[in-house]
Ligand code: ADP
């Protein structure tokens with residue numbers, strides 16, 4: 001038997017597409033506020049938006065007659081024919097957001113148009129009849145959404161912690177405020193002001209949101225072609241980050257995700273950023289709405305361009321051009337150990353210096369030399385020679401000596417119990433087997449167990465920094481970090497009472513130069529922390545051990561090797577690194593016999 005679904009059931013099903021979490025409801029409310037023509041928009045969130053989302057605008061308002069329609073499905077004031085889809089100036093057009101939200105949350109819409117004498121408030125809850133009352137109010141609209149998914153426990157259960165949901169809300173907020181610098185925004189969470197953004201230019205808005213330190217890191221891009229107009233900024237290559245945070249494309253004032261546009265930017269940055277790091281950008285594209293389909297996805301974050309290839313090429317060259325024009329020099333040292341690039345066989349070889357032959361009679365201004373060819377070689381060789389400087393010589397030897405056979409013999413005593421191989425493994429024996437220990441993973445395991453013990457059992461020691469460390473976190477990041485304050489203090493971090501951005505002390509085991517990275521990574525990783533099922537404390541210990549551990553390529557003295565082996569085998573679980581990778585392999589006498597075909 002086929003039955004027509006009741007309207008509120010149909011809406012609930014549709015809501016699944018539009019509203020996944022508080023941030024998606026916030027996005028819809030913010031877009032409606034922008035569409036209303038407001039120039040001031042205020043957001044209030046409680047409990048990461050799970051308990052309350054309120055958006056207040058000073059826009060055109062909704063009339064008494066339109067109020068009930070606003071929460072009706074497929075009711076919109078923004079388009080009448082399908083053709084309008086290709087002339088869109090507004091963010092909304094599907095007329096389903098409020099209907100969807102009202103089917104899964106308690107909604108109150110209070111509004112007053114400029115011409116009306118009174119304001120009216122509509123309350124809607126599930127399939128209950130809606131209620132409309134006159135209220136005194138100022139022109140504009142206040143939409144309050146409470147208890148998202150209160151009637152669908154299965155969906156509510158999937159929501160993450162308030163901190164994670166708040167982070168998603170702030171992401172949506174960023175995406176919107178960055179395209180509307182001409183609108184003033186305020187955002188509160190639990191009655192605390194997190195953002196206060198007066199009207200500004202795009203550049204000012206970026207720094208309002210992410211911090212003043214970005215001001216001199218923004219390289220402007222600008223390109224006007226019949227196909228596409230491009231404006232905005234890329235971040236200088238030295239700001240490239242390990243996480244893909246600051247990557248924003250806006251098409252006709254709408255935040256979108258686009259793999260192919262992203263690729264175009266990456267191409268332009270090629271050779272300028274280290275592999276594994278991501279360049280940042282805020283790129284605003286304008287295209288003819290008739291040549292763009294925004295209606296391919298309910299949340300409207302994906303679009304389809306008529307001429308993808310053309311836009312790709314123009315974008316890539318525009319970014320390249322800006323990077324060149326603003327003389328963003330290539331960064332050559334990507335913090336990487338150059339020794340890793342040297343083939344092992346060469347590491348113990350003494351460098352051979354180029355022989356220098358200087359033609360002391362050479363005079364470039366000499367008539368005879370106008371052709372400039374014959375003596376050129378001699379000239380450039382002088383430039384690159386080291387001369388006989390003995391100090392340079394010893395410096396050049398230094399690296400190679402560590403792995404040379406000579407050094408090995410001198411340390412025969414302790415080398416009987418362990419030696420380092422490829423600057424990566426420690427080889428030792430255990431009963432009748434050989435152990436090949438991955439030095440970095442071993443150290444991670446040791447640090448991890450130590451950190452965990454400190455976090456869960458003892459109050460760890462802290463070293464007070466001579467110069468407090470400023471992290472330069474954005475507001476969103478600070479909020480996330482603040483939720484971890486207790487755990488972080490337990491392991492020895494000390495923060496300024498007024499600002500979590502200012503670090504006064506760090507755990508004994510942490511190197512001051514690593515401290516900022518550890519903390520920033522923690523913040524960026526918060527969501528994965530919740531998804532992995534590890535406890536936050538556990539994940540924190542994992543991350544910190546990874547950041548703090550010795551790496552591949554580090555030469556270890558015999559004492560250090562032995563110390564590490566001892567520490568490793570006093571661990572509870574020496575076999576695995578904190579992220580469950582093997583720490584060592586065992587080669588038994590039998591394995592070797594087999595190799596010899598015995
Ligand atoms: P859409 O935005 O796609 O039209 P919505 O469900 O988001 O659909 O909103 C339905 C209608 O309610 C809008 O078309 C608009 O007329 C009205 N509306 C919603 N929010 C506001 C607001 N903040 N100010 C003025 N009108 C609003």
Ligand code: MG
Pocket residue numbers: 028031032091092093095097098
């Ligand atoms: Mg809308």
